[in-house]
Amino acid sequence: SEIAGELEASGYTEDQVAAREGRRPRRLVGGACDTGTMIPEVARLANLIAESHRIMLVTGAGISTESGIPDYRGPAGVWQTQRPVEFHDFVESEDRRIEYWDQKLAAAPSIEAAAPGPVHRAAVALEAADKLEAVVTQNIDGLHSDAGTSRSILIEVHGTATEASCLACGERSPIRRHLDAFAETRVPPRCDACGGLLKPATISFGQQLDPLTMARASQAADRCDLVVALGSTLSVYPAAEIPLRAARRGVPYAIINLGRTDHDGLASVSLRIEADVGAAFGAAVEDALGS
Numbered sequence: 001s002e003i004a005g006e007l008e009a010s011g012y013t014e015d016q017v018a019a020r021e022g023r024r025p026r027r028l029v030g031g032a033c034d035t036g037t038m039i040p041e042v043a044r045l046a047n048l049i050a051e052s053h054r055i056m057l058v059t060g061a062g063i064s065t066e067s068g069i070p071d072y073r074g075p076a077g078v079w080q081t082q083r084p085v086e087f088h089d090f091v092e093s094e095d096r097r098i099e100y101w102d103q104k105l106a107a108a109p110s111i112e113a114a115a116p117g118p119v120h121r122a123a124v125a126l127e128a129a130d131k132l133e134a135v136v137t138q139n140i141d142g143l144h145s146d147a148g149t150s151r152s153i154l155i156e157v158h159g160t161a162t163e164a165s166c167l168a169c170g171e172r173s174p175i176r177r178h179l180d181a182f183a184e185t186r187v188p189p190r191c192d193a194c195g196g197l198l199k200p201a202t203i204s205f206g207q208q209l210d211p212l213t214m215a216r217a218s219q220a221a222d223r224c225d226l227v228v229a230l231g232s233t234l235s236v237y238p239a240a241e242i243p244l245r246a247a248r249r250g251v252p253y254a255i256i257n258l259g260r261t262d263h264d265g266l267a268s269v270s271l272r273i274e275a276d277v278g279a280a281f282g283a284a285v286e287d288a289l290g291s
């Protein structure tokens with residue numbers, strides 16, 4: 001395109017042009033492009049990964065869109081057509097609980113049909129190479145678990161949509177049977193054990209994050225020797241504070257995302273890659289591990 005030509009003439013790589021036009025960057029086997037070379041930013045990330053032994057990944061919705069799960073805040077995101085049900089409304093209003101369960105019923109098929117994408121698989125490869133300190137994810141789709149990331153290093157700061165949790169006793173159970181019961185009766189489900197309100201085990205607007213989960217994330221940030229944020233706008237706090245906690249210790253901090261993030265331009269960001277997240281990170285990991 002004319003714009004692409006102007007960008008290339010200004011010194012942008014073909015991958016960077018593709019990213020700005022919403023196209024997939026060139027990315028082939030072993031982290032190389034079809035010219036047999038890797039764009040410099042991805043090569044630099046590969047070197048950082050190769051040199052590191054306690055990597056913390058911070059993942060957002062952008063890593064799951066390739067798996068068919070819509071994001072929340074993008075132009076075609078969930079919140080463009082739905083209003084979020086805040087936690088206090090869920091607790092106090094039967095009508096809002098029905099609205100909430102309707103939203104979860106509508107979202108369930110895309111989550112259940114989704115398969116792990118390139119970033120999920122790359123995280124598993126890093127764990128197998130004994131390089132991973134933690135995967136801190138804002139996603140609720142369970143795809144890191146499906147890919148094989150160990151529960152001991154997986155930190156789901158916003159919970160999981162694969163389970164329901166009782167707000168009274170904390171009992172957890174697989175969510176599918178509760179979705180089926182709600183679809184049939186239109187009655188928001190309650191806990192079999194105590195009769196308390198059941199809610200998908202995710203964090204809603206206005207709901208407190210689990211202190212133990214956040215403590216695990218903070219501990220990982222204090223131990224890691226490299227932090228990489230992937231597919232996140234880094235605009236939701238306190239989750240977005242986690243990579244900054246590591247970076248303030250002088251740990252290298254890399255971001256891969258298509259589109260701006262709230263951390264762009266911060267002095268603590270060592271490397272910013274504007275690219276297809278799965279392609280760029282997958283290429284870097286392949287190159288770093290020599291696979």
